[in-house]
Amino acid sequence: MNPPKRTVSKVAKVNMNNSKTVAAVKPNLQTILETRTTSNTLLPNQSSESTSHEMQGCIKDIYNILQQHDARFKEFEALLNENKQLRRDLAQAQELIQQLKSALATAVSSVPPAPSVQPTSEAGTEASRYAAVAAKAVSIPQPSRQQQHLPRNSRQHTISPAAREAAARNFLPISETQGFAFIYLHLRGKEPMSAMRMRLRRLKLQSSRILDIHYPTNNVVALLVYSDYY
Structure with missing residues (x-):
């Protein structure tokens, strides 16, 4: 009968190892609960009041974690909505740019080219005729060679009688009075x-x-x- 007992003990040990492995990979909330439960189990002499405080603390920790996750989820949701709105605005702006480009191209292509002005032979003949008449009508008198060689001061300066008398007075004898x-x-x-x-x-x-x-x-x-x- 000894071999069956050894087999049962080995199976029990394997089960205990598996339970420890599963407990190690549980989420944070379950770990907190197991920690609280284990502490209560290891201390059977504690009063019911301390157990109640432990449960309240556990619930409070769970609530705080949920609040943090909820706030982060709302932040992610707001960022996602903002990203969607920015994408819509960008699409509208690109569409408007394309419309303006097409409208500008249409306007440029619809403008007719400026007509080239070619002078006619009749207009040139009339212009030459009037130029000849004007040249004959306007005649500018040319100064003579003698006037061209005269200094500028001699042509413009005139001597007054008073200045002539003042110049002649220098050659008169000094008066006694x-x-x-x-x-x-x-x-x-x-x-x-x-x-x-x-x-x-x-x-x-x-x-x-x-x-x-x-x-x-x-x-x-x-x-x-x-x-x-x-």
């Missing part, structure tokens, strides 16, 4: 210098010969001139 003198004239009232010089020019007096004008007193004007002024 050379100097300056004031001429006092009666005046009704004071006037600005510009108005006074304008009145003197009207009287045929050269304003450049009058060096200074001032009013020494009321109703009197003094003119500073050269003594040899004539």
